[in-house]
Amino acid sequence: MFDLVNKNIFILSVVKFCFFLQLIILLSIYPKCLNALMVSGFVYEDINRNKIFDKEDKGIYQVGVSNGVDVILTDKNGKYSIELKDSDYIFIIKPSKFKCSLDMNTKIPHFFSLFDVDTLKKESIDNVNFPLYKVKERKEFSAIFLGDIQVRNEQQLGYFINAFMPDLFKANADIYITLGDNVYDNMLLFPSLLETMGKLNNPVYYTAGNHDINSISDGPELQYLTYKKYIGPTYYSFNYSNVHFVILESVKWDGYRYFGEFGEKQLDWLKNDLKHVDENRLVLFIMHIPIFTWDGKNKLKKTVSDSDNFISIVKDFKNSLIIAGHTHTIEKIYSKDYDILNEKHLKIPILIAGATSGNRWRDNCVDELGIPYSRMKDGSPKGYYLITFKDNKFNETYKIPGNPNKQMDVYVIDNNTLISNSITEEDQTDNMSLVANIFNGDAHSKVFYSINDKKNIPMKREFVIDPLFNTISGNKASYKSYHTWLAKLDRLEKGVHKIKVIYRDKNGKEYEEFKVITVK
Numbered sequence: 001m002f003d004l005v006n007k008n009i010f011i012l013s014v015v016k017f018c019f020f021l022q023l024i025i026l027l028s029i030y031p032k033c034l035n036a037l038m039v040s041g042f043v044y045e046d047i048n049r050n051k052i053f054d055k056e057d058k059g060i061y062q063v064g065v066s067n068g069v070d071v072i073l074t075d076k077n078g079k080y081s082i083e084l085k086d087s088d089y090i091f092i093i094k095p096s097k098f099k100c101s102l103d104m105n106t107k108i109p110h111f112f113s114l115f116d117v118d119t120l121k122k123e124s125i126d127n128v129n130f131p132l133y134k135v136k137e138r139k140e141f142s143a144i145f146l147g148d149i150q151v152r153n154e155q156q157l158g159y160f161i162n163a164f165m166p167d168l169f170k171a172n173a174d175i176y177i178t179l180g181d182n183v184y185d186n187m188l189l190f191p192s193l194l195e196t197m198g199k200l201n202n203p204v205y206y207t208a209g210n211h212d213i214n215s216i217s218d219g220p221e222l223q224y225l226t227y228k229k230y231i232g233p234t235y236y237s238f239n240y241s242n243v244h245f246v247i248l249e250s251v252k253w254d255g256y257r258y259f260g261e262f263g264e265k266q267l268d269w270l271k272n273d274l275k276h277v278d279e280n281r282l283v284l285f286i287m288h289i290p291i292f293t294w295d296g297k298n299k300l301k302k303t304v305s306d307s308d309n310f311i312s313i314v315k316d317f318k319n320s321l322i323i324a325g326h327t328h329t330i331e332k333i334y335s336k337d338y339d340i341l342n343e344k345h346l347k348i349p350i351l352i353a354g355a356t357s358g359n360r361w362r363d364n365c366v367d368e369l370g371i372p373y374s375r376m377k378d379g380s381p382k383g384y385y386l387i388t389f390k391d392n393k394f395n396e397t398y399k400i401p402g403n404p405n406k407q408m409d410v411y412v413i414d415n416n417t418l419i420s421n422s423i424t425e426e427d428q429t430d431n432m433s434l435v436a437n438i439f440n441g442d443a444h445s446k447v448f449y450s451i452n453d454k455k456n457i458p459m460k461r462e463f464v465i466d467p468l469f470n471t472i473s474g475n476k477a478s479y480k481s482y483h484t485w486l487a488k489l490d491r492l493e494k495g496v497h498k499i500k501v502i503y504r505d506k507n508g509k510e511y512e513e514f515k516v517i518t519v520k
Contacts, residue, residue, distance in 0.1 A: 039067075039090050039113075039125045040081040043074050046131035051101065053129045060132060064093030064276055068233070069265055071272040089114040089228070090128065093273065094238040098132040099203075106198040107176075109205070112232050137241045140390040143175040144168065145286075147325035147384070148355035150211060151193065152184035156361045159371045161196055164356060164384070167401045171386060174202055175240060179325030179353055180209025180251070180288025184360070187214070190230040208234040209288040209326065210251045210258040220263065223253040235266050237273050243282045243389050246273065250287040250304050250324075260289040260304035267306065271313055282392035283320040290324035290352050294331050296377075296479035298463065311348075319392040320348050323385075328355040329378040330398060331482060332442035351385070351396060354439075358382030365472070378481040379409065379437045379466025395507060398440040407511040410501045411435045411467040412489075417475075418467035423518045429492040434459070436501045436513070437466055441483035444506035449487055452498055459485035459501070492519045 043063040044053050059078015064071050068087045074080045082090060091112035094100055100109035113128050146164075151157040168176070176197065183189045197204045208231075213223045224234050234249040248270070252261040262270075277283060291307035292300045304310070314320060331352035358374030358381065365373045374382050383400040400406050412419045415431050424432075436447055436459060448456040463480035470477040499515040 036086065037084050037120070037122060037124055038081055039084055039128050040079070041126065041128035041130070042078045043080065043092055043130045043132065044078045045098070046101075046133060049131075049133065051131050053127075053131070057131075060095070060098070063095055063130075063132075064237075064273070066091055066093065066236075066269065066273070068235070069269050069272070071269070071276065073276070084115075084120075084125075088120060089233055091233050091236050092130050093236075093276075094132070094240075096239040096241055097134060097137055099135045101131060101133070102203060103198070106194040107200055107202065107204045108194070108198075108232065109203045109238075111236065111238065114228060114232060138174070139241055140388065141174040141241055142171070142386060142388045143177060144171060144173040145177050145179055145323055145353050145385040145387065146356045147179040147353040148181040148209070148328060148357050148360075149178060149193065150181045150184045150355065150357040150360055151189055152186050152361075153189070154192070156184075156357070157189060157192055157196070159361055160193075160356065162369055163371050163382070163401050165196065165199070167399065167404060168200060168384075171399075172201060173386065175245075176200055176202065176204045177245075177247075177286060178204075178206050179286065179323065180207040181211040181325065182206060182209065184211045185213075185215065187212075187226045187230075190226070194230060205238075205245070205247060206231045207247050207286055207288055207325070208249050208251065210253075213251065213253050213258060215253070217253065218255045220252045220254070224249070235269065241389065242391055243284060244277050245284050246270070246286060248285060248287040250289040250291075260291075260307075262304065262306050262310055264306075267309055267313060270310075274313065274317070277317075279316055280319060280392065281317075282389065282394065283314070283317045285314060285320065285322045285348075287322070287324050289326045290322065290331075290350055292333065292350060293327050293352060294329070294333070294482045300333070314348065317348075321394060322348055322350045324350070324352050325355065327352050328357075328359060328376045329479070329481075330354040330376070330380045330439055331378075332440070333482075334443045336443035337482075353385045354380055354383055354398065356382060356384055363472075375466075375469050375472060377466075377469060377477065377479040378483070379469045380439045380481075383439070396440065400439075405511075407439055408441075408501065408503055408513050409437045409466075409468065410499070410513045410515050411437070412499070412515060412517060413467050416465070416467075418471045420471070422516055423520065426492070426494055426519050429489065429517075429519060432489045432492070434487045434489055434499065434501070434515075435464055435467055436485045436503065437481060438483050438485060438503050440505065441485070441503070442506070445483075445485075446504040447485040448502045448504075450500050450502075451489075451492075453500070456502060457487065459487040462486040492517060494519050 044057045062073045065080040237246045291304045295301045333350040363372035363374040387396045447459040464484040503511045
């Protein structure tokens with residue numbers, strides 16, 4: 001038995017060595033092969049669906065084509081010609097009312113062409129064509145956003161599959177988008193993860209994160225070489241119905257560490273991309289590291305170095321939303337929050353969508369399938385966001401796999417200590433408070449409580465350490481959540497008391513949760 005295990009470990013080590021040896025060779029020759037050459041072709045409606053631009057097909061006018069900096073539009077025949085400019089790919093900006101063909105194994109759309117080293121040695125590259133298919137996109141549609149899947153081995157990939165895939169199948173969203181850190185430094189897991197996501201029915205778009213980086217690369221030019229091989233460009237955009245989706249790369253690697261930055265090249269591309277977008281359209285800016293994040297104490301902190309340049313580019317888009325991952329917390333920051341936290345530079349709402357992996361799949365507590373509960377430091381359970389869109393409006397809901405309608409946890413605390421036992425003494429109720437951790441809570445939320453079905457009493461939004469996470473952490477937690485509500489309870493007389501908490505979201509939809517306290 002031990003010989004077999006040792007043999008498997010040896011084989012895996014050899015595979016990893018060969019993989020990284022190949023990567024090192026690519027890193028050494030890759031920069032020498034990039035040339036400023038012309039790429040040309042057609043974007044066309046593939047009427048007979050044979051993926052060949054023939055006489056039955058017709059070119060599509062004014063489709064954006066990009067080399068990662070410039071954005072040009074196809075002519076009336078659907079033709080384009082663009083200089084590669086030291087890039088190794090081009091991509092189209094999918095227009096509304098059309099869809100790309102999908103890779104049948106991964107469901108990644110064919111919106112880009114990635115060129116190998118030998119192709120990049122040519123003087124020009126012709127007939128790089130992009131077939132599109134006409135489709136009736138719904139005015140009201142849905143997208144699922146998955147933050148930090150972050151699997152480091154096959155066991156954790158199994159956790160993700162068992163915990164999330166059944167819910168994702170049932171949701172049947174029109175689009176699925178990851179928010180970076182798809183793997184945890186283990187590039188060998190990309191094929192298995194992509195094939196798993198490929199079982200979904202609709203397109204899957206990916207965002208690059210700091211754990212998707214080749215850490216042996218010398219700098220940002222080659223940090224995502226493996227990512228691009230398996231997935232594609234690290235920043236791009238596309239349209240669906242009346243929404244413009246912009247996927248951004250907000251992570252840079254200097255050979256020793258990662259940090260938040262967009263970079264001049266990408267921001268130039270963003271300017272060029274947005275030139276072709278109506279300012280009244282809903283625009284989603286999707287990234288891994290958010291430009292701001294709640295510091296867990298009393299203020300916002302800047303987490304992307306050139307965020308001021310980003311803000312200057314996007315500020316005129318009044319109907320927009322920033323969606324990010326990375327922090328393994330849920331954060332919703334609106335204009336009211338910017339005023340409270342003295343941040344005057346930005347009014348675009350930010351949604352940090354939590355983590356699919358929760359606390360990186362780490363927890364001593366597991367469910368009946370052996371999957372870690374893995375609570376995040378803000379107390380939220382692992383989950384994902386479902387966002388519905390209509391015209392230039394959106395509505396977001398946090399979903400917990402296996403219990404998608406649950407929207408909060410309710411705790412009774414005594415002097416900041418969680419009361420885990422529902423039975424207590426009368427004189428111990430003097431210092432009791434009620435805490436409601438509303439996972440999707442924000443500045444527009446209203447939260448009330450009642451005792452024994454008497455009048456509803458408002459709860460106050462406060463910065464509170466989640467009582468359950470604090471208990472799990474041995475009372476050493478320090479992060480104060482920005483989506484918790486607090487109420488001081490009056491002394492309870494002897495008997496059984498029903499406590500009801502009502503959460504009303506920004507659209508007026510109500511959710512309820514209950515606690516029972518028995519006073520001796």
